[in-house]
Amino acid sequence: MINKENKYDEYIADINIKHNIQKNISPSILKIAKYWFENHTPDLDDMYLNFDWIDAMKVCWNCGKETKYIQRCHIIPKALGGSNIDPSNFVLLCDTCHREAPNINNSNCMWDWIKSNKLPISIQGTYRFQKGLIEFENKYKINIITIIIELCDGNYSKENVEKLLAKYTNMCSQHLTTITSSTYFYIAELMFKDYNKKTKKI
Numbered sequence: 001m002i003n004k005e006n007k008y009d010e011y012i013a014d015i016n017i018k019h020n021i022q023k024n025i026s027p028s029i030l031k032i033a034k035y036w037f038e039n040h041t042p043d044l045d046d047m048y049l050n051f052d053w054i055d056a057m058k059v060c061w062n063c064g065k066e067t068k069y070i071q072r073c074h075i076i077p078k079a080l081g082g083s084n085i086d087p088s089n090f091v092l093l094c095d096t097c098h099r100e101a102p103n104i105n106n107s108n109c110m111w112d113w114i115k116s117n118k119l120p121i122s123i124q125g126t127y128r129f130q131k132g133l134i135e136f137e138n139k140y141k142i143n144i145i146t147i148i149i150e151l152c153d154g155n156y157s158k159e160n161v162e163k164l165l166a167k168y169t170n171m172c173s174q175h176l177t178t179i180t181s182s183t184y185f186y187i188a189e190l191m192f193k194d195y196n197k198k199t200k201k202i
């Protein structure tokens, strides 16, 4: 009898553990994208971001680049008490941006950070499918936005960014209409060299 009761308790405990584990599984990428697509406030309209909400499942919400390896990033980190199950506590980021994202116990910080990285030019139109930039960021583990902002002395107005990009793309102006991914990689590398010189990292 005692054995049976013990077995039953064990069984219930086991069910509870499984149930809690189940409950603790983070929401799917689809669930997170759907939640924010449907519930984002007007201050998170496409025009304040580097991506269109319609592409929310396939692009990084910070830099706007398309990636096959989109990651779920906690808005309030789990270690600081953030929910691991509520889709409203997640954004979708690429690997590079995930590592640069704020880890702060304040849900406004993540969106403030994302909005502060909005570039005045359409990153989707310029870079979206450029394999070269993805390869560059994978190799150097730095976001191209960080580099652009630094090279514009923090003043990344439309004019400044266009001027900056023109400086580098002019180096391959002969083939401007057909910039290949390897050319983009090279352009990003040149920008990174100048960034390193400027920030005295080399």
Ligand SMILES: [Zn+2]
Residues within 6 Å of the ligand: 060, 061, 062, 063, 064, 065, 093, 094, 095, 096, 097, 098
């Ligand atoms: Zn990103």
